Amino acid sequence: MCQTKGTIMSVNHAQRVDLEVVADLIPPQSRVLDVGSGDGLLLELLQATKQVDGRGMELSQRGVNECVARGLSVIQGDADKDLKFYPDKGFDFVVLSQTLQATRNPKLVLDELLRIGKHAIVSFPNFGHWRVRLSLFLEGRMPVTKDLPYSWYDTPNIHFCTIRDFVNLCEELGATVEKATALDANGQKIGLSMPWWFWNFFGQQAVFLLKR
């Protein structure tokens, strides 16, 4: 693990353990589009460790300007509206990390990811996690946790799903799940041998590698 990666990851390690899992799925020199690239953390990580040809799309203009100033190839754009401009299979990998739940039309966005990329990588917070269930079940309130810190009225996350929901959507869109990983509350991978219900209960985040 190189120096750069360590430095970058340490900044935001707590919130974004999924980035490392995503990066591990991408072979060197790939063409990658990161949809919802935020502050460019993943693109920088991929450029430093995998020498990818990386591009980003980000909704917040401030995030974009900072990325471009750091030499990343990023445009301002909306996953719901602007993916249609990209050609079919123009990228080896299209990544949507922690953004699906904030889109207006997750089904359409996922469909576009599968069209643009030879592979799509999607990571999202699992709304089926036991803490979420507990908050709803015992307190009868929308969950506010360290990883989902927003109140219901000001959250950008308008389309939460559980791991099982997501798997269903993939089936509906004719996508093949090439690989799936669930991370527990400590950012540790949950064993592959565990059944879906176990992942759906103990997985706080999930990372899927898909193709169609």
Place this chain on the structure above:
Amino acid sequence: MVALRMKRTNNEADEPSSPVLRFGADKPLKLDAGTLLSPFQIAYKTYGTLNDARSNAILVCHALTGDQHVASTNPVTGKPGWWEVLIGPGKIIDTSRFFVICSNVIGGCLGSTGPATTNPATGKPYGLDLPIITIRDMVRAQLMLVDHFGIEKLFSVLGGSMGGMQVLQWASSFPERVFSALPIATGARHSSQNIAFHEVGRQAVMADPDWHGGKYFEQGKRPEKGLAVARMAAHITYLSEAALHRKFGRNLQDREALTFGFDADFQIESYLRHQGMTFVDRFDANSYLYMTRAMDYFDLAADHGGRLADAFAGTKTRFCLVSFTSDWLFPTEESRSVVHALNAAGASVSFVEIETDRGHDAFLLDEPELFAAINGFIASAARARGLSA
């Protein structure tokens, strides 16, 4: 004084104080108008040193009323170069690292062949006998200059407004000659509103009795009033309502009360009159007609069956587009449509919209976010090109 000024402008047109590359009958410039321009000349300035691999050249394209004096004192106005905030030793575009070329466009009036240039066939200035010049013609001429330096691939081509149009044309016409492209505050076409403003300017020039059907030099005159009005109208489009209000508001000019007359009561009037008057000292009226026409005719998509993405098919050039929130001459949407076309073409593209109230002219000003974006883009392109820091 008037005669002196006329002479000087004429001299810069024929014998500019910057280097000139002259092309004889053997090397005519093919024009979109369907004719050949020959002989013709290109006046240019260079800064820095071309490296042995000839891989560190940056071509800067100037805007409507710009010139080749991008990073050194302008010989006509005595003012600093028009992009000295950005370009020079140790600046964002560091001339101790890069070889910067800037040429006066064809149709201009500071030494490249334009309407003020003496037509060798008649011994008089071309005036309106010069064929209409297009953005593509300007770029073709620049290519001949770049060839003259033996530069196979420009490290970067950058420019704002009409300069940005040239950048897009370069990337579209000669993609293999452009490693990276930075079109700023521009668009792939001139909008109807922009053509409208240009038409107002041209009509102002042509309505001036001193214009003489474009043959004013032969009459010992210049349409200064018409050109000044054209500049005043255009200048408003380079600013924004917010910036005008911030700078001038309804403030009165050197007076305590309204005069109930048509003097420049308001500061904004006085400011615009000054802009108009100083402009005519440095710019040729016919050249203004040609430059505005070149921008009006620009429509990159139309040259490719209406599909802008086809203008960039298969491009390997790295792009970075910049727009400004308060620019209503080339609003962000114009840049965004270029970005979408580049996405469709699978191009590598960055796009930054900068928040400012300074309008279209923001690209010429000290805008830290603009500089940060250019710096980041140039630095990463230089790494990709293998240029040492």
